[in-house]
Amino acid sequence: MSKKGNDDLIQGTNDLSILSKCSMVSLGYIEDLYIKNFVNKPDTKRSSLINRVYQVRVRAVRSVLSKWLKALENVADKQIVSLGAGFDTSYFYLRDLHDQSAFKYVEIDYPNLVKRKMALSLKCTRFSWMTIWMVKLTHPM
Numbered sequence: 001m002s003k004k005g006n007d008d009l010i011q012g013t014n015d016l017s018i019l020s021k022c023s024m025v026s027l028g029y030i031e032d033l034y035i036k037n038f039v040n041k042p043d044t045k046r047s048s049l050i051n052r053v054y055q056v057r058v059r060a061v062r063s064v065l066s067k068w069l070k071a072l073e074n075v076a077d078k079q080i081v082s083l084g085a086g087f088d089t090s091y092f093y094l095r096d097l098h099d100q101s102a103f104k105y106v107e108i109d110y111p112n113l114v115k116r117k118m119a120l121s122l123k124c125t126r127f128s129w130m131t132i133w134m135v136k137l138t139h140p141m
Helices: 003-026 049-070 090-096 111-123
Strands: 078-085 104-108
Touching: 003 049, 003 111, 049 090, 078 090, 090 104
Parallel strands: 078 104
Antiparallel strands: none
């Protein structure tokens, strides 16, 4: 399989994952005010096992990030870098809980996914406060 084919498969996991997270949220496993802005089919339902796995994952990530920010609340320059972020909504969750200047949040992913997330974010009035920077990283391959 070509590199492009592999990249497409990897990027496709974002779409499957976001549908599973939306299923978990719509069934009340966890609250996420932003997830439906990134989903074409918000009524998609997954099995209870999938919902529970995503619930545990989201709770774990939120817990680690919140504890880390609290532990470093007296440190001025905190930065979170999310590799392969896809349509993850952790930034929005943290922003609702903490002062916007409390941390910097950087998401790195395939340019296609970043563009899609930007386009969906810019369509939603809920994100009118957001400033998005897209930097194209190039590398020899």
